[in-house]
Amino acid sequence: MKVSIIGTTGYGGGELFRILHHHPVFTIQSVHTTRNEIPLFEEFPHLNGITNQTLEHIDVEKIAKHSEIVFIAAPSGVSSKLVPAFFRTGVQVIDLSGDLRLIDGEEYLKWYKHEPVESSLLEKAVYGLSEWNKEKIINAELIANPGCYPTATLLGLAPVVKERLIDPDMIIIDAKSGASGAGRSVSKSLLFSEINENFRIYKVNEHQHIPEIEQQLNRWSTGISPITFNTHLLPITRGIMATIYVQLKENLHTDRLIELYKEQYLWSPFVRIRPKGNFPSVKEVAGSNFCDIGLQVDERTGRLTIVSVIDNLMKGAAGQAVQNANLMNGLNEKTGLEFVPLYP
Template identity: 70%
Template sequence: MKVSIIGTTGYGGGELIRILHSHPVFQIHSIHTTRDEIRISQEYPHLSGIFEQTLKKLDVEKIAEGADLVFLATPSGVSGKLVEAFAGRDIKVIDLSGDLRFKNGEIYREWYHHEPVNEDVLGQGVYGLCEWNRTQIATANLIANPGCYPTATLLGLAPVVSQKLIDSKSIIIDAKSGVSGAGRSPSRGTLFPEINENFKIYKVNEHQHIPEIEQQIKRWDDAAGAITFSTHLLPITRGIMATIYVQLKNDLNTKKLLQLYEETYLNEPFVRIRPEGQFPAVKEVSGSNYCDIGLHADRRTGRLTIVSVIDNLMKGAAGQAVQNANIMCGLDEKAGLKLIPLYP
């Protein structure tokens, strides 16, 4: 099957090339940019002699005629316009931005400060949290790839929220990300002297992923309230750790809760549950599509602590996008994603 990538020069687009270059079914038909037409290896020298396609100017009609599926690794506010341009054409679309994640366009406008996508197009989009929405993904033509923080958070919360085992108004999320999550465009806050040997909080109670997390939690428990969500920047390149604190409704111990998580994710190839007393670290999923989860129920306070880690560029972006594409196209969900994490 032929695939095209728009937005190839960003980190997410670069990861898509890395995965798809070795995919057993998908073939990279074309890569696109709004900038100069150059060989991708001039932008990413690590691809020299491996992948030497030329970045082409964006032409929606030609892409739709030549490819079966297109990945949009473009910024929010740009992707939405491209989705509308591809609407009604015979091509599947996976959008890695936030433009399709909200069914309520006003929420998108408030948090992303862009005009929302046309309601008819929004209605066609399926939220691509693979482990919890596989049936809809399998029949979709338009996928909203989840955000990186929401992926780690929702996979960690889903078993206890969906079973209504927690007070869903008590959710506190302390999340941390590597610098690649800020994208490839330079900014003062991500300069080496600013981030090296440093650790800082940002977008306090204002991160654009807050409503995305709340929207999905309410689908599992309509009594859910607002969350407290804090984000921090780590002096590392890749990785997200979401440490989540929730109040249990009943006296459940760690062993019983781990059994629930193990049963819930038993047949999920990319979610790994740690044994009691063990907790994951970001390096243990680096370069892979895995989400690793550990947890502990504190009998003294009645609170459950959930630790969920992913690679923000993989399970948090390109890896999950390819997982969605595999499901959409009826392929082995693991195709192209059987990558052992990079360690150390």
């Protein structure tokens, strides 16, 4: 199957190229940008000698004529203008921006500060949290690929939320990300001298991923109250760690909850549940599509601590997008994604 990547100059687009270049079924037909038409290796020198493809301008009809799947890795606000045009051509569309994730256009306008996509298109978009929405993804033509923070958070929370084991009024998420999560745009806060040997909180109680997380939690269990969600910038390139605190409704031991998580994710090859007393770190999933989860009940307070880690560019973006494309086209969801994490 032939695929095209829109927005190939960003980290997410570059990661899509890396995965799809080795995919046994999908073949990269073309790569596109709104910038200058130059050889891709001039934008990403590490691809010199690997590809001769040139970044092309975006011609919707031409792309749709030659490709069956279009991955859109453009920024929010830009993607919303491209998705309707591609969707009308009949090609499969997987959007990696936040433009299709919120079903309420007013919520999108409030949090993203851009005009929302028309509601009829939002209703057609399937939320691509691969482990929990497989049936809909398999029959979808339009995917809203989840955000990086929501992926780590929702995979960590899903079992206890769906089983209604926690107090819906007390969900606190303390999340941290590597610098690549901010993209390749120039920003003073992302300068080496600002990030190195530093640790900073940002978008305090205002992160645009908050409504995405709350929307999905309420699909699983109505009545979930507004969450407390804050994000921090780590002095590393890749990785997300979401440390989640919830109040259990009843006395449950760590062993029982670990068994619950193993049962819930038995058929999810990219979610790995750690044994008791073992907690994941971001380096242990780097370069892979894995989400590693560790659990511990504080029997003194009755609170459960959940630690969920992913590579923000893989499971948090490009890896999950390819996983969804696999599901949409009847392939094993692991196809082209069985990377061993980079370590150390």
